[in-house]
Amino acid sequence: MRSLRDFSAGIGFFLKGFGWVARNGRWWGFGLIPALIAFAVYVVALIFLGMYAFELAEFLTPFADAWSWQGVFRTLVGIVLFAGGLALAVVTFTAVTLAIGEPFYERLSAAADPLDDEIEQPWWRTLPRSIRDSLVTLCYVLLFTxxxxxxxxxxxxxxxxxxxxxxxxxxxxxxxELTTLALERRGVARKERFRLLRANMGVTLGFGVAVFVLFLVPFVAVIAMPAAVAGAAFLVRHHIAPTIQAPHPPTTP
Known part of the structure; x- marks a missing residue:
């Protein structure tokens, strides 16, 4: 029963993100820019994959040249390749969009989740670490998916x-991926971020599954991305790490 309540609470944080960006339309429009760029890149890539999926299947299956049913087999391989590319696009869209829009979403997250005494770092310093963390997360994703x-x-x-x-x-x-911004602003390293989310698995899954299902709908991922970032900030602030604040600035002697 508690797990179900936590799962529902996770969905609720995503809905709160929608409510916040709806009340703050400027931030919604601000967060759409990198999502639109990433969406355009994925559309072009998937169109290219769709056009050449069967040629790629033929290249990958030279052993089937002598088969009487090679056409059916390679058609199936082509469909599998395209389906795999589509699935990979869904699970990597958030990471790529966050990498493209690091300065955009960092400001959006800070607006939804203001912290006292926060030390702001320029985006060009945090971007390499974000990309590295996203690649590590992608490896985990592929390991399971x-x-x-x-x-x-x-x-x-x-x-x-x-x-x-x-x-x-x-x-x-x-x-x-989505809670990385809010947790990094609190000085929480990658391993500790994973530990916190595993310790709050019910609410973590509720939030993430709601985002995943919505992101399956074409173009909806673009519209929902700013709300997902804001909702993740609320999730961290009110549930995942409510007692963790930004590191205090160093005191001068």
């Missing part, structure tokens, strides 16, 4: 259990 993608072709299991597990895994790592 690739086996799930393969299991998705297993009859019954692939249509029931695997989608649920996939949504949970993707939701968790989306929350990892």
């Amino acid at each position: 690739l086996p799930l993608f393969v299991l998705g072709f297993v009859p019954v299991l692939g249509q029931t259990v695997v989608p649920v597990l996939g949504a949970a895994v993707s939701g968790f790592f989306l929350t990892v």
Whole structure:
């Protein structure tokens, strides 16, 4: 029962993010810019993949040249390649958008989650660390999602259990990405961020799964991205790390 309440609370923080950006339309428009750039990049990449998926399948399966059913087999491989590219786009969209829009979303997160005595760092100093952390997170995502993608072709299991597990895994790592800004502003390192989110798994999954499901809808991810960043800031401020504030500035002797 408590897990269900925590899951619902996580969804509630995402909705609070929508409420905040709706009341602060300037920040919503501000946060749309990097999301639109990332969306355009993904659209071009997916169109390119769709145009050449079958040629790529033919290149990857030279062993099937002599098969009588090579056409059917390579068509299936092409479909799998495109589906895999689409799934990868969904799970990496947030990381790429945050990397592109680091200065945008850092300011948005700070506006939604003001901290006392915060030491502001220029975005060009925090960007390399953010990219490194995003790459580490992406490795974890692939470690879990690739086996799930393969299991998705297993009859019954692939249509029931695997989608649920996939949504949970993707939701968790989306929350990892989206809460990074608010937790970094509190001086929380990557390992500690993972520990905090695992310790609050119910609310973490509720927030992340809600974001994941909404991000599956084309273009909705662009519109929802500013709300997701604001909601993640509220999640950190009021649930994940309510007692952790920004590091105090050094005192001069």
